[in-house]
Amino acid sequence: QVQLQESGPGLVKPSETLSLTCSVAGGSISTYYWTWIRQSPVKGLEWVGYIFYGDNTNYNPSLEGRVTMSLDTSTKQFSLRLSSVTAADSAVYYCARGFNFFDYNYLDVWGKGTTVTVSS
């Protein structure tokens, strides 16, 4: 049974970079679309983007080039970096596994989520 676990700072200062890591336990890290989603009262659930084996990425254009994802197959972890954060980036951040079918992928396993607050 695959399990995902997010980790990272719960508090980030405005204009700094948010960095989160998701650890994958109990399954393969190849062949899936490793995805980040965030949830806030204002925006609801928002798809942030994914990284696929081979460093293929797809990001939400709304994040205006501030997002970077990476994948470390040796440690079975993938990461999210979001730069120049503002209070609007405060949210619960979830990592999830995208189960792929011809580039259509639904999210079949989710981490428990981690709350990130942007504040000075």
Place this chain on the structure above:
Amino acid sequence: DIRMTQSPSTLSASVGDRVTITCRASQSISTWLAWYQQKPGKAPTLLIYKASTLESGVPSRFSGSGSGTDFTLTFTSLQPDDFATYYCQQYNSYPYTFGRGTKLDIK
């Protein structure tokens, strides 16, 4: 971006009721739609994908239907564990988008 509109936003129902919630996409998404259940303080969990395929382990009292722009999630007989918030999500085109949710609470 494709806008996903769910209705109603809140629904009060009783155990044993048959209930249907709807999700409408702003443009055709074929059947590339998923439904998720979320309970307070927890992550969403996958119920249905490809509009009508039940995820493994999900009770058969849940069913999904629809294609194109209009979709439904139906509960044939509500159970106490079903009171939660339900989200639809399109995965037809990027960026993937979610509805704002339907909160199902006990009447």
